[in-house]
Amino acid sequence: MKKRLMVGMSGASGAPIAVELLKQLQKEESVETHLIVTRGAELTLQQETELSLEDVKALADVAYENDNIGARPASGSFQMEGMVIVPCSMKTAAGIVSGYSDTLLLRAADVMLKERRRLVLVARESPFSTIHLRNLYELSQLGGIVMPPMLTYYNHPESLEDCTRYTVQRILRQFGLNTDAYEWEGL
Template identity: 40%
Template sequence: MKKKIVIAVTGASGSVYAKLLLQQLQKLQSQLAEVAIVMSANAKQVWQLELGEDSYKQLPFKFYDKNDFMAPFASGSARFDTMVIIPCSMGTLGRIAGGISDDLVTRAADVILKERRRLILVARDMPFNLIHIRNMQTVTEAGGIICPAVPSFYSKPTTVEEVAMTVVNRVIDLIGLEHESYRWSEEE
């Protein structure tokens, strides 16, 4: 069964993670029924600052305004399977943990949690303070998955993109999509 996925991009540093995930989802479209994207204004500014471009505008996915509460995934009846917030700011995490649905990102996250579907938050901040940790605990206890943007180095990445892909590959695994990536202890 093909998956319906919401991708939210917040204004936290780490636009490379969102870019690489969206590029990979393009390659995996045969496994996807729909990909919907919500980007905050800050996310667009950070993308431009960090990556020096706006390639997100060329993606073949449907974009929704962060205040569009008529978006299909603002309701559980739309039956989206998974939501990924990448990168996820601590402010967004806190609003989700507090049940504050003040924009489409937090409303969609609330819907995903209430419907017992998969919510993946790629937290991009450090160090964590106790409030962050408690918010992560709350979201985890509600059924969400906290996937900090912490790369691995087993695959011996040599570029920034290769380092970031170690995180993106884990996210794709968590979504439940089939793809090729480095696997620990597998022969090359």
């Protein structure tokens, strides 16, 4: 059976990172992607890319409506390898940390934590407020992996697309995928 990976997109800046991730995951034959897009993410997608919501949904194997709280990812009995929320808004982070699972994306993340599955949060805001930092700290304490899409220079990126690809490689590594990507070789 293929590994099921949940991809949640919420309304922080960074929709192109999610798009690139979905494209890379299409190349992974062992992985089945399950996608949830929030209303906020629809807006950032519109602002930050030329793609429609339908274009993005077509990159996933299965796409769900965020208000369908009865869909399969709402249950721990639905076997999932893990979940990445990319980008993860501060509102979504707050929803997860408080266990306020009133949408499918929040419920799916809640399931990851209760089932002790991998939950990667590509959290994006700048600057972070103390509330944001407290929520992200607590999510880390709860087992979530908080990985903001930080810039790196040591890999000599030549474009924003390079930065996006590198961030996606780091995300894939969290799930043991694309391990032949750039690796620091030491000084």
